[in-house]
Amino acid sequence: MRYAAQKGTRDILPSEIHNWQIAEKTFADVCHSFGYEEIRIPTFEQTDLFQRGVGDTTDVVTKEMYTFEDKGGRSITLRPEGTAGVVRSFIENGMTSLPSPVRLFYNITAFRYEKMQKGRMREFHQFGLESFGAQGPDIDAEIISVVDVFFKKMGLKNIALHINSIGCPNCRGEYNRLLKDYFRPHVSEMCEDCQARFEKNPLRMIDCKVDGGKDIVKNAPRLIDHLCDDCKAHFEGLKARLEAIGISYTIDPNIVRGLDYYTRTVFEFVSENVGTQGTICGGGRYDGLVEDCGGTATPGIGFAMGVERLLLETEAQGALKEAPSYVKLYIASMSEQAKIEALKICYALRLNGIGCETDMAGRSFKAQMKYAGKQGIPYLAVIGDDELASGEVKVKCMADGTETPVKLDGLVDFMTGK
RNA sequence: GUGGGAUUAGUUCAGUUGGUUAGAGCGCUAGUUUGUGGCACUAGAUAUCAUGGGUUCGAAUCCCAUAUCCCACCCCA
Secondary structure, eight states, X not given: OOOOOOTTOOOOOHHHHHHHXXXXXXXXXXXXXXXXXXXXXXXXXXXXXXXXHHOTTSHHHHHSOEEEEOTTSOEEEEOSSSHHHHHHHHHHTTGGGSOSSEEEEEEEEEEOOOOOBTTBOSEEEEEEEEEXXXXXXXXXXXXXXXXXXHHHHTXXXXXXXXXXXXXXXXXXXXXXXXXXXXXXXXXXXXXXXXXXXXXXXXXXXXXXXXXXXXXXXXXXXXXXXXXXXHHHHHHHHHHHHHHHHTOOOEEOTTOOOSSTTOEEEEXXXXXXXXXXXXXXXXXXXXXXXXXXXXXXXXXXXXXXXEHHHXXXXXXXXXXXXXXXXXXXXXXXXXXXXXXXXXXXXXHHHHHTTOOXXXXXXOOOHHHHHHHHHHHTOSEEEEESHHHHHHTEEEEEETTTOOEEEEEGXXXXXXHTTO
């Protein structure tokens, strides 16, 4: 017990890996069915990318980044999320000139220096997706339906979709003035954080947990009621599309999203099973981000899903799957010569894609049987002097006890498809 | 960053007001006459009682510090 996994990190063990693989495969399949292609980006980027991309007033950037200086004196940061890196790659690789929309998905680890609790790790996994170049609400509805289809394929139900619009820089500026006028007489009664927010980002005051119950906050003007005509039309367009597809939602004026790059549509998929914060998947539109990161102005939208939280939810809903036995056949051997024959047979079976095992531990015959049983290996064959002489084994099906005689050279054919 | 709870075998947990050599279930290894598994029975291995100090004749047990885990606040996936 000398070494332990670092705080906020953990091992994903063989006993749980099956459900990770199912989730990864399902996510990739669903994304592919929408025309998204996988991208793999580096684990670290230059610190500046996140400061600019995510926003240097956000909690994520100001207190949660793993930042260090490398041997060349560069400031490096382990990615706290995926969008900034994908945007960097999109610009750097000239994807602007690809036909719109450019649809990308990814499966990454991300790092945030945080105090842990349920559903929150310092190293965690995200499935994410970004779509560039489409500005109408069609694409908003599309990526939300990616999540919806994915949840259905995972066997998950009742994960609530919350949507909101936080407008564009134009209507938000207008609204911020309105909010400030509204809150100005009450600032002194509010919590410390809100007093700071009043100057920096009054929008977040609405989201305050401390003052959230107060009438001042409850009755504050809502951004959703003060959108400019374009933003209003966009949001109405999204609602109409979700209704047409049959995806139910609730409008939640309080979702603001803590990352600076969001504009217009923001959304969350929320559950009660993944800890108090409850968000399994969060995303939204970021029409200014590509330009902010040095590319030509390109609208974009995306989401990220916490894989640990997803699996917490899957477990809570009883939708985890049993792992299969990859090893189909155990060959027990009764002598040195038989053991060598068993090795030869196993080699041939594996060349043909059939999982099999034979004794490696020098166990007695009886202990070999016991081992095969405990491992849940579905078929069993014994090789001893008789089999070596006759060139035929009896393959026993462990589930029903039936035995089938099979020639040694016909074993591959017999096991194929089992 | 703030607060609460916890830490004893691989694992889940007992362990009395401080008192001899710290226990159990599961798991693991072997065996129950060398030709057929899961069950049962028998035996065995495995613990710096998280770490470092302190109190005491004596500490897994009481005190302090540190680390880690869990939960909540904040914020996010």
